Amino acid sequence: xxxxxxxxxxxxxxxxxxxxxxxxxxxxxxxxxxxxxxxxxxxxxxxxxxxxxxxxxxxxxxxxxxxxxxxxxxxxxxxxxxxxxxxxxxxxxxxxxxxxxxxxxxxxxxxxxxxxxxxxxxxxxxxxxxxxxxxxxxxxxxxxxxxxxxxxxxxxxxxxxxxxxxxxxxxxxxxxxxxxxxxxxxxxxxxxxxxxxxxxxxxxxxxxxxxxxxxxxxxxxxxxxxxxxxxxxxxxxxxxxxxxxxxxxxxxxxxxxxxxxxxxxxxxxxxxxxxxxxxxxxxxxxxxxxxxxxxxxxxxxxxxxxxxxxxxxxxxxxxxxxxxxxxxxxxxxxxxxxxxxxxxxxxxxxxxxxxxxxxxxxxxxxxxxxxxxxxxxxxxxxxxxxxxxxxxxxxxxxxxxxxxxxxxxxxxxxxxxxxxxxxxxxxxxxxxxxxxxxxxxxxxxxxxxxxxxxxxxxxxxxxxxxxxxxxxxxxxxxxxxxxxxxxxxxxxxxxxxxxxxxxxxxxxxxxxxxxxxxxxxxxxxxxxxxxxxxxxxxxxxxxxxxxxxxxxxxxxxxxxxxxxxxxxxxxxxxxxxxxxxxxxxxxxxxxxxxxxxxxxx
Numbered sequence: 001x002x003x004x005x006x007x008x009x010x011x012x013x014x015x016x017x018x019x020x021x022x023x024x025x026x027x028x029x030x031x032x033x034x035x036x037x038x039x040x041x042x043x044x045x046x047x048x049x050x051x052x053x054x055x056x057x058x059x060x061x062x063x064x065x066x067x068x069x070x071x072x073x074x075x076x077x078x079x080x081x082x083x084x085x086x087x088x089x090x091x092x093x094x095x096x097x098x099x100x101x102x103x104x105x106x107x108x109x110x111x112x113x114x115x116x117x118x119x120x121x122x123x124x125x126x127x128x129x130x131x132x133x134x135x136x137x138x139x140x141x142x143x144x145x146x147x148x149x150x151x152x153x154x155x156x157x158x159x160x161x162x163x164x165x166x167x168x169x170x171x172x173x174x175x176x177x178x179x180x181x182x183x184x185x186x187x188x189x190x191x192x193x194x195x196x197x198x199x200x201x202x203x204x205x206x207x208x209x210x211x212x213x214x215x216x217x218x219x220x221x222x223x224x225x226x227x228x229x230x231x232x233x234x235x236x237x238x239x240x241x242x243x244x245x246x247x248x249x250x251x252x253x254x255x256x257x258x259x260x261x262x263x264x265x266x267x268x269x270x271x272x273x274x275x276x277x278x279x280x281x282x283x284x285x286x287x288x289x290x291x292x293x294x295x296x297x298x299x300x301x302x303x304x305x306x307x308x309x310x311x312x313x314x315x316x317x318x319x320x321x322x323x324x325x326x327x328x329x330x331x332x333x334x335x336x337x338x339x340x341x342x343x344x345x346x347x348x349x350x351x352x353x354x355x356x357x358x359x360x361x362x363x364x365x366x367x368x369x370x371x372x373x374x375x376x377x378x379x380x381x382x383x384x385x386x387x388x389x390x391x392x393x394x395x396x397x398x399x400x401x402x403x404x405x406x407x408x409x410x411x412x413x414x415x416x417x418x419x420x421x422x423x424x425x426x427x428x429x430x431x432x433x434x435x436x437x438x439x440x441x442x443x444x445x446x447x448x449x450x451x452x453x454x455x456x457x458x459x460x461x462x463x464x465x466x467x468x469x470x471x472x473x474x475x476x477x478x479x480x481x482x483x484x485x486x487x488x489x490x491x492x493x494x495x496x497x498x499x500x501x502x503x504x505x506x507x508x509x510x511x512x513x514x515x516x517x518x519x520x521x522x523x524x525x526x527x528x529x530x531x532x533x534x535x536x537x538x539x540x541x542x543x544x545x546x547x548x549x550x551x552x553x554x555x556x557x558x559x560x561x562x563x564x565x566x567x568x569x570x571x572x573x574x575x576x577x578x579x580x581x582x583x584x585x586x587x588x589x590x591x592x593x594x595x596x597x598x599x600x601x
Contacts (some may be wrong), residue, residue: 009516029163040213093399115308122268149475182385184460188565189427189468196560202594205576206587223584225592229273232315236272237261240319244366255351255359256366259326259342267342269443270470271325272318273592274463278445279314281585285574288564299583306450313374314447317383321441323367324386329364330360336496338489379444386437393432396425397498400531416515419508422428426504427468458573465566468547473597475500476552479545481601494538499532501528502557506544506551563593 081507126384201207209223245260247253259267280298287303299311307313332338333346334353340346348356366388371383431439442463446456456539478493493500499507507524514522524544532538545551567590574586 058555079225141419162343167484186428186431192422192559194561198564199560203571206590223587223591224501225273225277225588228588229276244370248268255347255355256362271321271438275318275321275441277446277585278459278467279440281589282449282451284448284582310449316370317444320367320370321450323363325437330356379447382440382444386440389432389436393429394428419511423504430471434471438467439464456575458569460571462566463560468598469562470596472501472555475502476555494532494541497580499528501555502545502551505554506548509550510549559597563597567594
């Protein structure tokens, strides 16, 4: 399923975008304007406020009589819908522009924050509850200052994060500018004819460890991500339900806590699992000392240059990531009309649409409060970007494909380019709606621990590529799974009018075959363009996808490619040391990426 924002959130974004359109394009909205819609400000206000059509008959406004007088209620409703559709189209076109003002505020603030950090790099306070602890410096690891009178590090770093790297960070603190950036060109999402290198095996260092464990007659649970996080994740839902969700409204409280109750708590919790495992793997990566792997907790004592409440902050970050994800599910099920989720009735099916939307908004609000209490400006910005990306992805999904003319293009080269554009557009939307949460949660984990830039970048790449692989596998399962195996209805994306990766690859293949036969009428692209709205469209699209010899295989291969990119990011930044225990949690993350693409539900 595609993650989605609620209709009310979507309305807020569209309204904000419309305000900018109105400011820049005032003439078309003035009375008697000849261009664009040519409607008056009075009617603009009425349309935006979504007044019912009955208000038209009660109005004495000149605009009413001139525009709708001879048409009646049915014509008034049709005309209003047409105008609203044109307004919506204009807003979406504006929001999808790369230079749209809608998305520029974060960049402006980022530049301002970078300037301020450069001018005064020591002005920083950490602390889960807002209390400083003697540590100051750039929170992305480009400058680390220790508590006065203590050495920079008690441990020596290993691999690519070495002693000279950390020493240079300290000595360059007066001249180093803040290299932290949230910008990602997303130019590595689609690789034509991508192929896996390890599958079905793991990378050699991890595979070798598992084989040695088996030879010795031991269980391979030592690097099983689910086993290693079992205790922490077992307490996560209870902590969220009892500590983070609290409201005087009993129905809202029950709705917000619905997926954190035992009966509906069937989620995989991949996002908090990534945060927890990465917290330990990063600590191991900068330590020469073999840290105990038999401890009942994932977390180790903070190093001298880290915040004293780091374990509590990392645990809270894992909870925040799960709360954001769960809020998106509340909204997603309302928009898609899904009756089940995780094998139980969805929130809106139990509490109604309005309460489900409010519960999702409430979860986001509580997550934002918890995030602010981490007292780390860059973590707050990074995690807040996830919310922006969810909205941006929803706007892209509402708009649909960026190449609407592919179905009838006569030039085969142009048609292939447009097919590729559709796939890239879809993958970018996937990143915003699914991958960003994993990527930026992992980045925030590294930032929270004040780890060096190499580890921050590797953490982000790992989360990004696992997120992309996760959604591509979801795309396949929507065709291959069932309600019993998925916990939600199969073909839900097609029924919602969404063309996912298997459909896009099947349409591209069909287009290539028809180009060889000089046939330019691509039926599957036609179904995609009308969003499978006509009777029989969903069944026909399903038949075409399953009949394609490569569509599902290409989707799975691209998922494996992304999973292996995630593995490589960790292997390069956290190479194995002489102590195998120091790479145990790194290997668990690599196995998690492997399990993501091997899953069947």
